[in-house]
Amino acid sequence: MTPASTSASRQLLPVVPLAALFFAAFVLPLVALVAISLFRTPQFAELSLAQYLRFLSDPFSIKVLTDTLWLGAEVALATLILAYPLALVYVASGPFMRTLITFLIMLPLLTSTVVRTFAWIVILGRDGIVNSAMLSLGLWQAPARLLYTWEGMVLALTQIQLPLMALPVINSLLRLDGNLTRAAEGLGASRARIFITVILPLTLPGAIAGWLLVFAAAATAFITQTLVGGGRIILMPSYIYQQAVGVQDWPFSAALSLIFTLAVTGIVFAIGALSRRYVRGVDAA
Amino acid sequence: MQRSLVDRIYSTVVGAITGFGMLLLLAPTLVVLVISFTGGITLKFPPPNWSLRWYVELLQSQEIIEPALTSLKVAAAATILSAVLGGAAALGLARSRLKIARVLDALFMSPMVLPAMAFGLSLLLVFNLLGIRLSAATLVLGHTIICVPFVIRMVGASVQQLNPVLITCSLSLGASRWYTFRRVTLPLIRRGIVASCFVAFLTSFDNVPVSLFLADARTEVLPIKLWAILEGSLDVRVAAVSGVIVLLTLAGLVCAEIFGGVSRQIGSR
Structure with missing residues (x-):
């Protein structure tokens, strides 16, 4: 070895302990996960693709997967609708309002997931805020069932994941050249038109980045899904948990978690690659 | 005339959604704090009367205090492990131009991309196959992996900003490598270390997907315990726990802000 390459590899010496741990x-557990998913029975007899065929031929399992991915897509869309106005106001405001919005965005990020989910149980519950308000205003005759519904779960996840969308959208709005919107304004475009024809297309990379973050986070949000969605809505995370810990069918739960991982990361990478190829705008980093 | 009307409608819509969004961001935290002082025995909102009874009840609930202490210990251990191993790795990777350094960097970041449930399950299966009993140590191991990406990113960013000339100067003036590390490198990357420790601690303390599989009856952690309680009944004690967690997190944020300017670090991610 030349002295230069020796010193170059010596610089990597402090990396060795972490590399060994990883x-x-x-690495080893994930390889084992793949290996276990290839056994036909929970007793580890016979290598085959039986677990994957079992998943693909079972309409219930397929529905659980598509429901979960759909939940992620829906929540990501809802956060997108909330994040843009918030980001527009942020960019147009002075230091006080900016600090306030930053604080409000950081607040849920720093509060524990269980705490945030618990708050939604209080808000949506039978004696919760929404029901009390609607009853006392006389708008509803009887308390409505909000907890343990799909809509309630989407609402809760939208609030819980909103920061993941707001941060990239604000970042790309901040990088947008102000001269472009001023030029459109000077040429007589209405503010709504400026948003649709100038701001939205140019900040799309940030929106897509946020959409992917929220999509992945909402699809895998075990705690919120089980507590606000309730036991009757079965989604992939609780399905995997039930098959692994409840039924102790390890090959099937291993296959389930790999299928779920591939579906989520596959969608994230595919949309990410497509947007890098076809969407032009300010950098979202 | 028509244009100003369109503008006004647009501004109203943007303003209304923003107001709703800000309320939505703030409300849950406030709701939790308010309900934790209820005097009632249900989660009725607004509370019928006020008291500290659920905080008193919490102090007598050994079955919640135990998991809380376990969570704190596990988070502390995972933070120290990931900060030491991850910090050392970040220092090594930042200066290396070898191809393997990029590969390792991608490997250390991958727990962030991979759904953590798959990783939690894979650890459980491996421990089971190898006949390793689940304990606090196995839990710390899993949490450390999950925390490492934050350390790699944040410490890595600090190292990138470090001017290598300073280190060369120190060495050529006769300081030993260890002295240079302690007196030059470490103080200059302190902000990155503090910020990543803060985030790593919260990540471990709040972790569900890994703990779900690796925490057993003897090593119950707080998030899993609270989840189990809420699955069974809507227990008001959870509100008191939540109140404590919110206040401690805010206190921790203030401390980390003083020592390391955490908000800038997280905001720039």
Whole structure:
């Protein structure tokens, strides 16, 4: 070895302990997960693709997967609708309002997931805020069932994941050249038109980045899904948990978690690659 | 005339959604704090009367205090492990131009991309196959992996900003490598370390997907315990726990802000 390459590899010496840990406690387990999913029975007899065929031929399992992906898509869309106005106001405001919005966005990020989910149980519950308000205003005759519904779960996840969308959208709005909107304004475009024809197309990379973050986070949000959605809505995370810990069918739960991982990361990478190829605008980083 | 009407409608819509969005961001935290002082025995909102009874009840609930202490210990251990191993790795990776450094960097970041449930399940299966009993140590191992990406990113960013000339100067003036590390490198990347420790601690303390599989009856952690309680009944004690967590997090944020300017670090991610 030349002295230069020796010193170059010596610089990597402090990386060795972490690399060893990752090999033993991250790479190895994931390889084992793939291997286990290839066994036909929970007793580890016979290698085959039986677990994957079982998933593909079972309408219930397929529905659980599509429901979960659809939930992620829906929540991501809802956060997008909330995030743009918030970001527009942020960019147009002075230091006080900017600090306030930053604080409000950071607040849920720093509060524990269980706490945030618990708040939604209080808000949506039978004696919760929404029901009390609607009853006392006389708008509803009887308390409505909001908890343990799909809509309630979408609403709760929208609030819980909103920061993940707001941060990239604000970032790309901040990088947008102000001269462009001023030029459109000077040429007589209405503000709504400026938003649709100038701001939205140019900040699309940030919106897509946020959409993907929220999509993945909402699809995998076990706690919120089980507590606000309730036991009757079965989604992939609780399905995997039930098959692994409840039924102890390891090959099937391994296959389930790999299918779920591939579906979520596959969609994220596909949309990310497509947007890098076809969407032009300010950098979202 | 027509244009100003369109503008006004647009501004109203944007303003209304923004107001709703800000309320939505703030409300849940406020709701939790308010309900934790209820005097009632249900989650009725607004509370019928006010008291500290649920905080008192919490102090006598060993079955919640135990998991809370376990969570704090596990988070502390995972934070220290990921900060030491991850910090060392970030220092090594930042200066290396070898191809393997990029590969390792991608590997250390991948727990962030991969749905954590798959990783939690894979650890459970491996421990089971190898006959390793679940314990606090196995839990710390899993949490450390999940926390490492934050350390790699944040410490890595600090190292990138570090001017290498400073280190060369120190060495050529006769300081030893260890002295240079302690007196030059470490103080200059302190902000990145503090910020990543803060985020790593919260990540571990709040982790569900890994703990769900690796926490057993003897190593119950707080989020899983609270989840189990809420699955069974809508227990008001959870409100008191939530109140404590919110206040401690805010206190921690203030401390981390003083020592390391955390909000800038997180905001720039």
